[in-house]
Amino acid sequence: AEHPYSHLIDTVKDGTIKFFNPQKLNDPRYDKLPLSIRVMLEATIRNCDGVYTKEEDVQNILDWQQQQNKAEVPFSPARVLLQDFTGIPAMVDLAAMRDAVAKHGVDPSLVNPKCPTDLIVDHSLQIDFSKWSLKNQEMELIRNKERLQFFKWCSKAFKNVNVVPPDVGAVHQVNLEYLSRVVQLSDGFIYPDSVVGTDSHTTMINGLGILGWGVGGIESEAVMLGQPVSLTLPQVVGCKLVGSINPLTTSIDIVLGITKHLRQAGIAGKFVEFFGPGVSQLSAPDRTTIANMCPEYNATVSFFPVDQVTLKHFKKTNFTQEKLELLESYMKAVKLFRSYEDPSEDPEYSEVIEINLSSMVPYVSGPKRPQDRVAVGDMKEDFQSCLDEKVGFKGFHISKEKQEIRVPFLHCGQEYQLAHGSVVIAAVISCTNNCNPSVMLTAGLLAKKAVEAGLVVKPYIRTSLAPGSGMVTHYLSTSGVLPYFNQLGFEVIGYGCATCVGNTAPLPEAVVDAIKQGDLVACGVLSGNRHFEGRLCDCVRANYLASPPLVVAYAIAGTVGIDFEKEPLGVTSEGKEVFLRDIWPSREEVQQTEEDTVISSIFKELRGRMKVKRFFVFNIECSDSVVFPWDPKSTYIRSPSFFSRLELPQPQSIENAHALLFLGDKVTTDHISPAGSIARVSAAAKYLLSKRLTPREFNSYGARRGNDAVMTRGTFASIKLCNRFMGKPGPKTLHIPSGQTMDVFEAAERYQRDGIPLIILAGKDYGSGNSRDWVAKGPYLMGVRAVIAESFEKLHKNQLVGMGIMPLQFLPGQNADSLELNGKERFTISLPDTLSPRQQLSVQVNASFMSTHVNPDLCSTFHSLLALNINKCFVYGGWHLKIVHRNARDSGE
Structure with missing residues (x-):
């Protein structure tokens, strides 16, 4: 069918390159849009297919002033960025998908990322020798041989997958120096570069005028397979920079100063777009350093539109003069180019925050x-x-x-x-x-x-x-x-x-x-x-x-x-x-x-390093098969069980669940998802020892993210986990039916053997911190079906939903303590047969106190107390939930 916006197609470079020109809409609202929203609008127009992206989405974005924070819109980024710790489970999932479709008689080679995907191997380095970097690199290659073989197979077997080998650079840095384009050219069309990445530093790219933010591994897989990111049309805070920079102030000081201002402004989940005369004083490296920290003040992006400083930066890189001229011509044609000295170009923002750069101190x-x-x-x-x-x-x-x-x-x-x-x-x-x-x-x-x-x-x-x-x-x-x-x-x-x-x-x-x-x-x-x-x-x-x-x-x-x-x-x-x-x-x-000494040579050095490392690392043998040849003895790469049944999972009611953990505030992804070294007394260590590995061979959780058996055992394995069932921090919990203390994984395994579903009780900001897919995958494989918390980090909430775990949220002012929950109750969460987005539902949660040690002499009192129902309420997204808390106390509790 003809593209619904084919009438917007325009040309540059003597008519040889096409582009969709939103200005041809002749809509005065376009000139008032923040430039970051203009990038979203262009992507929505270009990808309008009537299925994932519809004409009403285009109209919603164009009507941003009225629809911000209301309308749900799709965004199709130009590419996906993976680092190896979060990239390997994504690629393992794709390999497992090929197995699954092959079993159903479908050609497995049809399973490929639709969106171009770059995977950078940068997280596997460990410091075995504090003074000899070459030895550390040699150990990295020996220790991670299986993973490198798998990555090489991925680069050969999958279309649209580019693997950057280890010892080249960190993921976000390679993104800035090597992968960033500002504009993309594909099938004769030019359009703005944009990216979603599984690294928390993905937002650095916004400093170069490239719209991008971090997502979880689950969301990245969806984008790789052609689905757009779905987000509420964001509010955009205009951050006006004025004043002069103190000579002793570094970009880090400016970052932390801006972070303080924006954190106090309460901009969680919003876009930040910089403007004002102070922006011109910041070099492109300064801007990317500032943009890097936006997750720390909970913004989605911190965007610096393209200007002369951006062009000057790319002139010193690998951009030819011809490409720079094309970039400038296109960006000006669609009004994505800024002059910060001209206030008449300033868009309309949701709100404006002014920051004086001269106030920044170390x-x-x-x-x-x-x-x-x-x-x-x-x-x-x-x-x-x-x-x-x-x-x-x-x-x-x-x-x-x-x-x-x-x-x-x-x-x-x-x-x-x-x-x-x-x-x-x-x-x-x-x-x-x-x-x-x-x-x-x-x-x-x-x-x-x-x-x-x-x-x-x-x-x-x-x-x-x-x-x-x-x-x-x-x-x-x-x-x-x-x-x-x-x-x-x-x-x-x-x-x-x-x-x-x-x-x-x-x-x-x-x-x-x-x-x-x-x-x-x-x-x-x-x-x-x-x-x-x-x-x-x-x-x-x-x-x-x-x-x-x-x-x-x-x-x-x-x-x-x-x-x-x-x-x-x-x-x-x-x-x-x-x-x-x-x-x-x-x-x-x-x-x-x-x-x-620096600017003119760094990009030449990177290209040379990339060439050398590609030859050195990927001179590794790997299979040429269409499906990956899983090694049953491997402790690094294992086919997960997610695709054992190819059917759409439906939300199901939860009956008589126990709380696996009773957590407080600020439970980060460091507490949930395994990271760092594998402790010798952990459940993951026991598994690896059973595979006849020595502690020296354990490697790290990150390196073993392709093995679900290790990662599930490492979930909630942090020594800093504060579980209210326990008297001190550590990866332990109470198995409520038996009253025994055991490792979190062992308790979850026992609950699953007994057919008992699990929930988690938590406080504020559950799931804050780095984006990791195992923060949802691990609890899911442990049998967790719901998390009840005072508030969630938005990305983590999306990950839970993606894995089929319900994020239940208390109403403001309420928590487990105000509802007099001690975590030892049994929970029943009833759901209707069908659900739809943003549907307002009344969901009954029955939390009844259960005791295995009731004094027979108190039975009559116990039963009379159970008859006293105290109604409380909390919420799941937009769903209203009602707790009936049957509060009982006996001499043993």
Whole structure:
């Protein structure tokens, strides 16, 4: 059939390239739309097929001012981005789909991603050797051979799949440097580049004027197979930047400053679009660094429209002059090009927030959450208050008499001392800073000046430099600062996620013993953006996010309890005090170094690295079969059970369910989905031991995401899981019928054997944090059929629904405590036979107290109490649920 919007087709480049031109709608509403919404409108017009995308969707987007936050619209991105930890289960699912359709007599080669998909292998690196990066890379290839063989098979067997091998760069960095197009060319049509990705840093791409955001593995599979992303037409907050940037302020400081403003503005689930004269002061790398953190203030995207700065950036990359001219001509033709100095071009926004860039000062974030910002000048005082405060997001509750304790220990034959606030991990991680060389160069120049001043880093501190891309090493070497990093102990340990995902090598035993002996609040400082308690190392309780130069500074100081203005970083051998201000490089010095040595060479280096690694890694043998030859002995790749029955799952009522877990607030995906190393006493370890693997061969949960047996056993295996059934944190729960304490997986397995469905009770912000498909797949395979929480992270709610787990939400002001639930009740959730989107339903939830130890003498009282029904209500999406809570108490409970 003829395309319903064929009359909008226009041409550029002497009529040789076509495009859909929304301006030919001649609708005055188009010029008032935020540019991010214009990108969505173009994609909806181009993909209008009458099935997934309809003409009414186009009209809803065009009528954005009236339909924002109301209409549900589809969005078909130009491509999908996968990192290997979330990519491998997606590809395993596709391989299993081929098996399933083959059993039904259908050609398995028909199962392919419809949307172009890039998979970047970047999360498998582990730090076995803290000083020899080549050995770490060799271990990565040996340890992950099965996975690499599978990835190579995927690149050969599936159409539209491109696999980027390990040791090239982190996923979001490769996306920025290698995959980003700004515009796409396909079948003679030009259109805006856009992407959804399974990496939390996908939003960095918005800094280049490319619309993109993070989704879960389940959603990404749907997009790969041709279905659009469905979302409520978002509100768009205009963020107006004014003022001038302080010369000492890094892009990280600007990021954290903007994060603070936007978090306070309450913009969860909204688009943010930047405009105003201050935007022109930000380079393209600055913009991508700012856009990176938008998940931290719960926005969907932070969008910087294309302007002259964007073109200047791509002129220094691999874009030819001809391509740049085509890009500019097209973007201007559809009014997706901005001049920030011309306020007449400003669109209409849902609301406008003004931020003065001159107000930004250096900050760090911690000690447990990225939103808890501390001005560097206040750091010493703030850490002291953290010691005083009760245990919580900011407190450790250390008694006054124990705050001054110092524990001596020997390391390499020399005596040192540890105290509260001592730095034991210092990681310069460039994964979120690669796109902004100025930040890493500042750290390198700081290291150079520190070495020249005679300063050192104590040898027991676990220092590391983990570039997210080989180009970082290249420009640090070219600019001459890499040797100074090395002299301070910050040697390159490899390319890929390391400290951020808990892959830090163990601390020296003497350090660990000293921390335990003094019950010390030891600290880690890193320049990543993930630092939840216990993530870096079990014994490191306080972790701070800081810019790379501040990581180096705190490592030299050896403590976070320092006032840089009043106290020296160290003392030279001649007895001279050296302050931070003495070695901090000027903004002009950094920019000059960047222009002279970095920008012109980084993209050439990346292309060369990509070519070498493709040849080296993918010189691995793999099958040429259409269906994947599963190895029943493999502990890495296993065909999951999701496709054992090819039928549409229907929501079913839940009868007499038990609560597997009774959780509190802020349960993150780190608590739910397995990540990091596999503990030797865990259920996953028991499984691997049964397969005759030694602990040295366990690898990490991330590397084994292609094995559902490991991942299900690792679900809720976090040592920081706070289950209210238990008296202390850990991966344990109460098996209610027997009263026994056991591993969460073992309890779930026992419930399933007995045919008892499961639910989970939780508090606020359930499922916040990184996007991971196993946060839904794992509970589903455990037998969980519903999660009842005060609130959910939106993406996680979608993942639960995608796996057939009901996200039930209490009404505002209500929770398990206000409803007097203790988690030991039996739950029955009744659903009608048919459901439709946004249908308002009254669903009955009967939570009746069950006790296995009722005193016979109290039976009459017990039954009379059961007759007292106290009606309470909470909600599932838009569905109203009614609890009948039969509250009983006896002497044994």
